[in-house]
Amino acid sequence: MLKGDNSSIYCLNEYDQAKFSVMEDLVNALLAENFFDGHDSVELLSQIEWELIVKNDPLVASVDKLLVYKANNAKIYRWWLDRVGGSTIIFPVHPAFIQPYRFEASGGMFEVRLNEDNQINLKKLGPLELMQHVVNLYGEGEDQIKIDPDGADRFMNMLYQSLQQESWSLENKQPPMDILTLPSAASLLELERKATFRDRPFHPVSKAKIGWTQEEYRNYMAEFCRPIKLNWMAVQRQYLVSEIEEDSIKGQDKSVKKKTNPMDLLLTEEQRNLINAEMIRLGLSSEEFIAIPVHPWQMSSVLPKQLNSEIDQGICIPLDVNVGKFYATSSVRSLMSINESNCHIKLPLGVKSLGAVRYLSAIKLMNGQRAEHLMKQAKEKDEILKKRLFLCDESHWWAYLPEDKDLFADHPRHLSAMVRQYPSELTDDESVRLLPMSSLAAFDSEKTSHLFDEWLRIIGLEKNESSILILFRKVLLPYYEICFRLFRLGMMPEIHGQNSILIWKEGEIESILLRDHDALRLHVPWLNANGLEDPKYGLRPGYPESLYHDTPQKLLSYFQMLGIQVNSYAILESLSRYYGIQENRLWFELQECLKQAIVMADLPDEVRDILEESLFVNETWPWKQVIRPLVRHHVKVPGSMPSGQGEVRNPFKALGT
Structure with missing residues (x-):
């Protein structure tokens, strides 16, 4: 039976576990982004060089006793803080595939110095202490990496919040029961809970939700699975822009009056009656007002400030009724119901995550609908896509828009709603389970907590390396084929693990479901060559945009970063850690899946x-x-989340050596 070596972290308390995981993600991100390269004060020592230093330097020898590393292939970073005083930071790294070296938090990182009494002073560094040293490293000179003082302060705060909030999450254990045997909606909710424990893989500050207290974090994060009662705001119809008719998507944006409203899609008849009664009590006509759902935290903490004038003028009127019981998913601002509705609801939240406030603007909703319409057209161009690619319907949305109709203004973004409908042929089939790929990157102990454990039991396979590789192939092959078929047509969705859902049926992955369409990337010449048209995204004038790519290679880079670096590698790493399978074996399997998917996708020679x-x-x-x-x-x-792109070596080149 396979067994991963995860014991070192699980004997720690929750805060120390958080430090362990955040430290690992932080150091590896710093290594991948070359923060330690090109400095006279930072040395990367071979095993032989290190052993010679240990023999002759008592200061270094004292650290070596505490480091944990594999003697055959480790290298040691020595970072001089003060050469005269002998102050250094020392930590081991090991060769890796997606970047030259990786750091394991169990290996340790220590700051060592001589104090005034010539005594050796050793301190094990955590994420905050390390990052402060990195900020200091780039505080002088003209280095290639520019750390803005305000940016440094923001990042340090995000790092602090991540440590706090991840420790709160870890007080809640991951779902222990069999998930795939639960009813469909309950199963999806548990998988969303599971995914949120890993959140955005490899990102050291992904857990930070700036703006929430500890109690608010517990109330509104998916891992706590607490019910969230929707608040409601009555908004004058003339100040709402809503879904655009599909036959008008190619032309100008326009607001259209639709028969549907959020209540009809989200609530039972009894719940709708409660809202209607409240509107009657306030003298609000349904011909003049529409009731828009609002996240309870947004209603109490954000809208009184952002829409104070609109509330005073009676354009927006809070309703004294809380109906609709929903639960947070791994994306935080998307909520789902178990019993009351088959729809999910995406709402704006005024918290900061990964450097951006989680707004939900009218222009993003418009672009998402345009992208969805384009992908529906793409399905008609490919028989496999028609059968095996499913899309959530995200065409029902409402957004507050003031009289000036400024689609890029700040404060209107705080009041909007998008109802996400899942394909009925999937939700009505009780043999189908929807598996967010992000849920496959999470586990919490050596117990049966990786989803592959249950999957193997259901299909009757033993827990061994061969069986794990079978499931790994089942996951990656259809995913890659769908991505390549879309790429051939000149498009690439935002296919990280949170948006890409495997359609699991009786142990097989039959197809793929995509959600959150507003970041569909395009290469217009390939669209046109396949009889498809530019959806004419609405873009902020004068600002950089990333939805259009002038070469297919740049479009493919989006797949390489999100599809492999963020999604596939997160799954690969979880399997390696949990089951103890060597990473090179899994990388070889990933490579073979890519090659096989290229053949299966039946692509033109150029593609x-x-x-x-x-x-x-x-x-x-x-x-x-x-x-x-x-x-x-x-x-x-x-x-808009701050973004950047660098380079790493091709992991398959590393695999070859």
Whole structure:
């Protein structure tokens, strides 16, 4: 039986566990983004060089006794804080695939110095202490990495909040029961809970939700599974923009009056009657007002400030009724019901996550509907996509828009709602389970807590390496094939693990479901070559945008970063850690899945050649940076996450050596 070596972290308390995982993600992100390269004060020592130093330097020898590393292939970083005083930071790293070296938190990182009495002073570093040293490293000179003082303060605060909030999450254990045997909606909710424990893989500050107290965090994060009662705001119809008719998507944006409203899609008849009674009590006509759902925290903490004038003028009127019991999913601002509705609801939240306030603007909703319409057209161009790609319906939405009709203004983004409908052929089939790929990146102990454990039991396979590789292939092959078929048509969805859902039926992955369409990337010449048209996204004038790519290689880089670096690698790493399978074995399997998917997708020569060159021939791959964009000065675009792209070596080149 397989067994991973995870015991070192689980004997710790929750805060120390949080430090352990955040430290690992932080150091590895710093390594991948070359923060330690090109400095005279930072040395990377071979095993032989290190052993010679240990023999001759008592200060270093005292640290060596505390480090944990594999003697055969480890290297040691020595970072001089003060050469004269002998103050250094020391930590081991090991060769890796997606980046040259990786850090394991169990290996330790220590600051060592001589005190005034010539005594050795050792201190094990945590994320906050390390990051402060990194900020100091770039505080002088003209280094290639520019750390903005304000950016440094923001990042340090995010790091502090991540440690706090991840420790709160860890007080709640991951779902212990069999998840795939639960009813469909309950199963999805438990998988959403599971996914949120890992959150955005490899991002050291992904858990930070800036703006919430401890109690608010517990009330509104998915891992706590607490019911959330929707609040409601009556809004004058003339100040609402809503879904656009599909036959008008190609032309100008326009607000249209629809028969549907949020209540009809989300609530039972009894619940709708409660809202209607409240509107009658306030003298509000349903011809003049629409009731819009609001997150309870947003209603109490954000809207009184952001929409104070509108509330005073009677444009927006809070309703004294809380109906609709929903639960947070792993995306926090998307909520789902178990029994009351088959729809999910996406709402704006005025908290900061990954450097951006979680707004929900009318222009994003419009772009998402345009993207969905384009993908529906793409399905008609490909028989496999028609059968095996499903899309959530995200065409029902409402957003507050003031008289000036400024789609890029800040404060209107705080009041909107999008109802996400899942395909009925999936939700009505009780043999189907919806598996967010992000749920496969999470586990919490050596007990039966990885989803593959239950999957193996259901299909009658023993828990061994061969069986794990079978499931790994079942996950990746259909996912890659769908991605490549869309790429051929000139598009790539935001296919990280939170948005990509495996359709599991009786142990097999039959198809893929995509949600959250507003970041569909495009290469217009390939769209046109396949009889598809530019959806004419609404873009903020004068600001950089990332939805259009002028070459197919740049479009493919989005797949390499989100589809492999963020999604597939997170699953791969979880399998390696949990089951004790060597990473190189899993990387080889991932490579074979990519190659097989290219064949299965039946691609034109030009598309196949670009895939093979970009994935297997090029020496480097694009890398989605997570720290540099947050610590450097950046143009403040409301609701937009700071982003950056670097390079790492091609992992398959490393696999070959």
